[in-house]
Amino acid sequence: MNEKNLKKKSLEYRKTILEIIFQSGAGHTGGSLSCIDILNVLYNSVMNISPKNFSGLDRDHFIQSKGHSVEALYTVLCDCGFYSKKDLSTLNQFNSHFIGHPTIKVPGIEHNTGALGHGLSVAVGLALSKKIDKKTNKVFTLLGDGELSEGSVWEACTTASKYKLDNLIVIIDRNDLQITGKTEEVNPIEPIDKKFESFGFETILTNGNNISDLLNVFKKIPIKGGKPTVIIAKTIKGSGVSFIENQINWHHKVPSEDEYGRAISELNEKLNSYE
Numbered sequence: 001m002n003e004k005n006l007k008k009k010s011l012e013y014r015k016t017i018l019e020i021i022f023q024s025g026a027g028h029t030g031g032s033l034s035c036i037d038i039l040n041v042l043y044n045s046v047m048n049i050s051p052k053n054f055s056g057l058d059r060d061h062f063i064q065s066k067g068h069s070v071e072a073l074y075t076v077l078c079d080c081g082f083y084s085k086k087d088l089s090t091l092n093q094f095n096s097h098f099i100g101h102p103t104i105k106v107p108g109i110e111h112n113t114g115a116l117g118h119g120l121s122v123a124v125g126l127a128l129s130k131k132i133d134k135k136t137n138k139v140f141t142l143l144g145d146g147e148l149s150e151g152s153v154w155e156a157c158t159t160a161s162k163y164k165l166d167n168l169i170v171i172i173d174r175n176d177l178q179i180t181g182k183t184e185e186v187n188p189i190e191p192i193d194k195k196f197e198s199f200g201f202e203t204i205l206t207n208g209n210n211i212s213d214l215l216n217v218f219k220k221i222p223i224k225g226g227k228p229t230v231i232i233a234k235t236i237k238g239s240g241v242s243f244i245e246n247q248i249n250w251h252h253k254v255p256s257e258d259e260y261g262r263a264i265s266e267l268n269e270k271l272n273s274y275e
């Protein structure tokens with residue numbers, strides 16, 4: 001898909017994220033808007049994953065370790081044809097599989113996540129299995145920057161490096177915020193790049209809310225044969241809606257009717273500039 005269409009898609013996806021959170025009355029608004037450009041580029045331009053090949057193993061894999069931002073993932077999977085918009089609109093309703101964290105009961109979801117710190121271990125296992133089976137598919141996983149405080153992340157890194165998993169791509173949604181405040185105030189994690197390097201990763205920095213930068217970065221992987229890659233994607237929590245950007249209280253806040261209307265107007269204005 002070309003760059004212009006991806007950019008328009010990101011705006012449409014933002015509208016859908018806000019719509020389903022507003023209608024269902026719950027959701028992780030900030031973190032979903034933060035990572036939506038990454039998911040857009042991955043699913044529409046980088047990964048070999050589709051409803052047709054999902055039941056098999058001859059495909060890439062994606063694990064969203066920062067499971068709380070599931071509204072972004074549900075939105076993209078819906079657009080990729082894993083289920084209908086009608087199914088998606090059951091989010092958070094009684095008896096719906098579309099609950100507030102990823103579950104494999106929803107088509108297209110690889111692994112249950114939500115308890116932070118587990119996705120990378122599963123991704124490492126999948127990447128190792130690909131190596132053993134001599135398959136060339138890649139395994140992608142998305143982690144939050146606050147999530148890096150989980151010790152299990154670093155245990156998984158040692159294994160990725162031991163097995164030289166150059167088919168593993170870890171993406172860090174570096175929005176500088178976690179649930180109660182700035183990552184560097186709650187539990188400092190810098191220097192992220194040096195930490196990953198010391199754990200045997202090749203590191204690359206990019207702007208995680210810029211479609212062209214993301215497209216360029218994914219063309220370069222693996223950066224070095226025999227080494228796992230980490231992409232530190234600088235993002236803005238709440239990206240795309242002025243009054244949601246960089247606000248701690250929007251981690252899990254649902255827009256009021258007025259806020260929802262204003263957010264959609266902002267996004268429509270940006271979309272109109274493409275016409």
Ligand SMILES: Cc1ncc(C[n+]2csc(CCOP(=O)(O)OP(=O)(O)O)c2C)c(N)n1
Nearest residue numbers: 031068114115116144145146147177178179
């Ligand atoms: C093991 C575990 N501890 C705590 C939580 C509660 N929790 C949910 S989201 C979150 C903050 C995550 O911050 P970050 O990884 O930076 O995500 P983002 O900023 O992208 O929303 C926390 C602590 C959790 N889901 N799992």
Ligand SMILES: [Mg+2]
Nearest residue numbers: 145146177178
């Ligand atoms: Mg964060």
